Amino acid sequence: MGKKARGKARPKRVDIIEKDGSATGDFERVLRDIFDRFDADKDEKLSQEELNCFARACNDGVPFSADELSEIVTYFDVDEGNRLTFQGFKELMVTQSCSRPEDTWRDLERLGRTSD
Template sequence: MALPKLLDDEGEMTQVLVDALEQIFNKYAVDKVMSREKIQQWSLDTNGAEKQLSEESIDEIFEYFDVDEANNLTFGGFLQLYQLQTENEPEETLNDLVSDHSICVRRSPKKSGRPSQQLIVIVQGKHGLVIGT
C-alpha cells in the first residue's frame, strides 16, 4: 500500500501533514505549548508503553527543537520533530497519525479508470473531513 504524500518535491511537509499534526498537537498543548508531562502523554498515546520515549529522548526534544522561554515545546518545534522523522522514517509518521484516533488513512474508491489514492482523514464527531492525499 502506497503512503499518502507526506513531503512535497522539495522535502517539506505537505499542508495536509501539517494540518493533521496541528490536530494532534492541539490535543496535548496547554496555552499553545507542550510541557514535559504532555510530551510523555503524547508519547504513551502514540507509541504505547513498550515504545514510549525515554527521559533522555525527551531531553533531546527540548535541546534540539523549538521551545518557549519556559522550556515547553512549541508547535514549530513539534513540526521540526516530525520533519526530521518523516524524512527518515515516513512509515513511523504514518503510524503516529493512525494511532491518533481522530486521524485515519483510507483508500478512495476507483473512479473511471483512475487508481484509488490514500487519503488522510480527520474525523470530527461522526463525520470525516478529507484533508488530502
C-alpha cells in the same frame, strides 16, 4: 487469478513531505490537530507531561526517555521554559517522517489520523 486481500484494506497513503523537505499542507493540518489534542492547558506549547501523553499514545504506553526529551529540547523549537512550540512539534514530526516514514504512519494510525 490473484488472491483476495485478507482483512481490512489499508487506507491510501498520501504525500506528507514536500520535495523540499517541508510538511505538505494536509500533513501540517493533521499535525496541528494532534498538537492541539495533546496541549491540555491550551497554552500553545507542549510541556514534558503533555509530550509524554503524546508519546504514550503513539508507543504502547511508553513515554519518552529522559535522553529523548533532552534531544527534543536541544534540537527543536522550544520556549524559554523548554516547552515545545507547534513549530518545534512540526520539526520533530517532519524529521521523523524524512528518516523513518513508517514510524510516522504508525503514529498517525494509532492516533486515528490516516483517513483525513
